Amino acid sequence: LPKSAEEAMTGPHKKEWIAAMREDLDGKARNGMSESIDHDGKEPLMRGKWVFVVKYNTDHSVKKFRARWVAKGYSQVEGLHYTETFSSTMRSTSTRILLASSVGVCSKTGETIKRRHIDVDKAFTHSDMDHRVIMEKPHGFETKGKVDLLIKALEGTKQAGHLWQELTSAKMRDFGLKQSTVDPCLFFIQQGDHWLRIGVFVDDILAVYNNQALFEDFFEFYKSSEPQITCHEEGDVERFTGLEVITTKDNSTITIRQKPYIETMFEKYCVGVNSKLWTSPVGSTHIELER
Numbered sequence: 001l002p003k004s005a006e007e008a009m010t011g012p013h014k015k016e017w018i019a020a021m022r023e024d025l026d027g028k029a030r031n032g033m034s035e036s037i038d039h040d041g042k043e044p045l046m047r048g049k050w051v052f053v054v055k056y057n058t059d060h061s062v063k064k065f066r067a068r069w070v071a072k073g074y075s076q077v078e079g080l081h082y083t084e085t086f087s088s089t090m091r092s093t094s095t096r097i098l099l100a101s102s103v104g105v106c107s108k109t110g111e112t113i114k115r116r117h118i119d120v121d122k123a124f125t126h127s128d129m130d131h132r133v134i135m136e137k138p139h140g141f142e143t144k145g146k147v148d149l150l151i152k153a154l155e156g157t158k159q160a161g162h163l164w165q166e167l168t169s170a171k172m173r174d175f176g177l178k179q180s181t182v183d184p185c186l187f188f189i190q191q192g193d194h195w196l197r198i199g200v201f202v203d204d205i206l207a208v209y210n211n212q213a214l215f216e217d218f219f220e221f222y223k224s225s226e227p228q229i230t231c232h233e234e235g236d237v238e239r240f241t242g243l244e245v246i247t248t249k250d251n252s253t254i255t256i257r258q259k260p261y262i263e264t265m266f267e268k269y270c271v272g273v274n275s276k277l278w279t280s281p282v283g284s285t286h287i288e289l290e291r
């Protein structure tokens with residue numbers, strides 16, 4: 001993967017990376033992420049960097065080249081650039097419970113229980129920035145003498161996760177969903193025999209429900225009510241937070257495994273780094289210890 005904008009824009013996949021960089025900036029512009037202003041050289045300027053990722057399908061084919069312009073938030077000063085930073089993420093046990101509850105049919109209505117994966121595009125840039133922060137222009141797209149005044153939160157800023165969680169949680173509650181007191185990233189609503197359960201993991205949303213109309217009402221409200229959120233439904237859940245989800249055609253059985261994550265870690269740390277393979281988890285070399 002490229003380590004800089006220059007490497008991405010001159011490498012073998014420069015066409016794909018440039019398109020990904022433009023897509024990221026266009027999405028942020030639609031959300032009104034920043035305002036271009038002159039810089040007098042006196043006010044502290046936050047730096048940024050490009051992060052490049054290749055997303056794969058379950059069959060390991062390339063799904064998408066993704067580039068993100070993020071802030072180097074370590075240069076922010078508490079009290080001047082941010083105050084609150086805390087944000088929670090959904091527990092792994094909550095994810096497993098949600099997926100387990102999506103199997104079979106509802107005993108009361110006889111409807112097949114369904115699950116859907118919702119992906120929020122440029123999630124953090126939907127939240128209003130709470131402090132004044134100015135930042136350099138994205139590398140490869142600079143304008144001489146100009147910098148960006150952040151209007152919306154940006155990935156990498158210390159308060160981005162906190163501001164996004166406040167916004168998305170408020171949207172859930174406004175629809176009528178109740179927030180769990182055990183896991184603040186879990187929400188649920190019951191309308192007669194119909195129910196909807198939501199789990200939020202940053203910009204990935206897992207929805208489990210037994211009534212299509214209720215889910216569609218929620219999805220329309222979530223993306224259309226002010227402030228509008230750019231998101232799309234990715235259909236049945238195949239991958240979620242590093243888990244691969246496999247279900248039978250009749251929805252009677254669900255299997256979750258971390259094979260893609262394990263393979264990614266193996267390729268990252270074991271292949272091509274002169275690793276010595278052993279037939280057992282622990283090497284057979286005998287070591288004598290002296291008392």
